[in-house]
Amino acid sequence: MRKKVIAGNWKMNKLASEANQFVDEVKVKLPQSDKVEAIVCSPFPYLAQLVEKAKGTTLAVAAQTMHYEESGAFTGEVSPEMLADLGVTYVVLGHSERREYYNETDETVNKKVHAAFKHGLTPIVCVGETLEQREANETMDHVEMQVTKALEALSEEQVANTIIAYEPIWAIGTGKTATSEQANEVCTHIREVVAKLTSKETASKVIIQYGGSVKPANVDELLAQSDIDGALVGGASLEPASFLQLVEAGAK
Numbered sequence: 001m002r003k004k005v006i007a008g009n010w011k012m013n014k015l016a017s018e019a020n021q022f023v024d025e026v027k028v029k030l031p032q033s034d035k036v037e038a039i040v041c042s043p044f045p046y047l048a049q050l051v052e053k054a055k056g057t058t059l060a061v062a063a064q065t066m067h068y069e070e071s072g073a074f075t076g077e078v079s080p081e082m083l084a085d086l087g088v089t090y091v092v093l094g095h096s097e098r099r100e101y102y103n104e105t106d107e108t109v110n111k112k113v114h115a116a117f118k119h120g121l122t123p124i125v126c127v128g129e130t131l132e133q134r135e136a137n138e139t140m141d142h143v144e145m146q147v148t149k150a151l152e153a154l155s156e157e158q159v160a161n162t163i164i165a166y167e168p169i170w171a172i173g174t175g176k177t178a179t180s181e182q183a184n185e186v187c188t189h190i191r192e193v194v195a196k197l198t199s200k201e202t203a204s205k206v207i208i209q210y211g212g213s214v215k216p217a218n219v220d221e222l223l224a225q226s227d228i229d230g231a232l233v234g235g236a237s238l239e240p241a242s243f244l245q246l247v248e249a250g251a252k
């Protein structure tokens with residue numbers, strides 16, 4: 001049985017005191033269940049303090065991006081080694097906002113996935129189609145290409161430990177959630193793609209999240225689907241109460 005993984009992607013939100021307060025409140029109220037993993041994806045400046053705060057709890061801390069090189073002349077960037085050194089355990093890679101505004105490509109995503117594993121970080125790889133691609137019936141091919149490139153040259157064990165987040169771009173921050181059937185259809189396809197690349201057994205281990213306007217009101221239905229193993233959540237992860245409701249849904 002795959003566990004559910006609920007990750008709150010704060011994006012570029014919260015000040016330090018708000019981030020601290022969030023973790024202080026959430027960490028003592030998290031359901032103690034091995035059916036669910038809760039992660040907060042914080043802006044870089046708060047990672048160190050949140051890792052400290054979350055020590056000894058079941059809350060994990062993720063970065064929202066990173067470079068693929070270990071060090072060097074990359075002004076403004078943060079390396080996988082730096083994240084691992086802080087005690088960060090997950091990293092979001094290839095989010096559609098990074099692809100759109102910061103030139104993240106399938107090729108750099110693949111380099112970053114390799115770099116993440118090299119440093120003991122678990123990658124959360126985001127894929128998903130635009131509205132135009134959906135309307136042109138290109139969703140399945142597009143997502144297949146993104147997944148195939150992201151996982152290129154990984155070992156089967158690494159693939160099994162990669163989290164894939166299916167986030168249709170048209171559903172991000174728009175209030176438009178894909179119906180749970182639409183979301184599951186693509187997540188099932190992603191699992192089939194992974195099976196083709198590796199094996200059915202490996203594909204059955206991969207955690208596939210859905211993301212895009214997930215909130216307490218729709219999370220149960222999404223998580224009830226056969227191939228949706230969690231959620232990557234923006235807006236509804238900013239308040240402790242709604243984040244906790246989402247994690248509780250994952251523990252059911």
Ligand SMILES: O=C(CO)COP(=O)(O)O
Pocket residue numbers: 009095167171172173174175211212213214232233234235236
């Ligand atoms: O992009 C997302 C999470 O990474 C989804 O954001 P929303 O939940 O705000 O739609």
